[in-house]
Amino acid sequence: xxxxxxxxxxAWVARYPEFAPPRVTPVTAAAYFNEATLYHRNDGGGPVxxxxxxxxxxxxxxxxxxxxNAPDPEGAPASPLVGRIxxxxxxxxxxxxxxxxxxxxxxxxxxxxxAAYWAASAQFRTFLPVRGFARRRFGLFPWTPY
Numbered sequence: 001x002x003x004x005x006x007x008x009x010x011a012w013v014a015r016y017p018e019f020a021p022p023r024v025t026p027v028t029a030a031a032y033f034n035e036a037t038l039y040h041r042n043d044g045g046g047p048v049x050x051x052x053x054x055x056x057x058x059x060x061x062x063x064x065x066x067x068x069n070a071p072d073p074e075g076a077p078a079s080p081l082v083g084r085i086x087x088x089x090x091x092x093x094x095x096x097x098x099x100x101x102x103x104x105x106x107x108x109x110x111x112x113x114x115a116a117y118w119a120a121s122a123q124f125r126t127f128l129p130v131r132g133f134a135r136r137r138f139g140l141f142p143w144t145p146y
Contacts, residue, residue: 002046005055007033007062016063016113024070029062032069036061040121047124057121064114083110 009026012033013019019029036058040046048054069078083097083106108114 002041002044002048003051003054004042004044005051005058007058008055011055012059012062015059016066018073019063019066019070023073024066028070029066032065033058033062035065040117057117060113060117060120064108064111064117067111067113 007030009029012029013024024032037043040058040061042054042058046054048057071077081095081097085095085097087096088094105118108118
């Protein structure tokens with residue numbers, strides 16, 4: 001039902017030039033892609049049946065992971081904060097971060113790439129009915145397989 005794609009660094013960095021070397025090397029980007037497959041199935045059994053859609057979704061997710069983990073464009077380490085910044089104050093420097101672990105959307109909403117992935121993948125997160133479950137029938141045996 002699903003499809004399998006391989007990571008193409010050149011296509012990924014052409015779409016997301018902000019991650020070009022030295023910020024993200026091809027080896028590191030491939031590692032981010034492999035991590036993305038933990039969140040989005042790429043083994044041929046997922047709900048995405050179009051190669052282009054599968055590649056686009058995984059590239060978005062790879063960019064999201066890169067934004068969370070790669071150094072910023074000036075070379076400073078990635079922020080250790082997790083979640084959305086709820087409030088900031090300047091005097092005596094204070095930052096409040098909100099993160100609800102039971103809501104997966106919040107993890108994706110930390111970057112524009114994750115938010116784009118969440119919106120684009122919504123069509124694949126719907127309930128799909130599975131045929132073959134038992135139905136209730138009245139008669140000698142009330143529970144018979146369909």
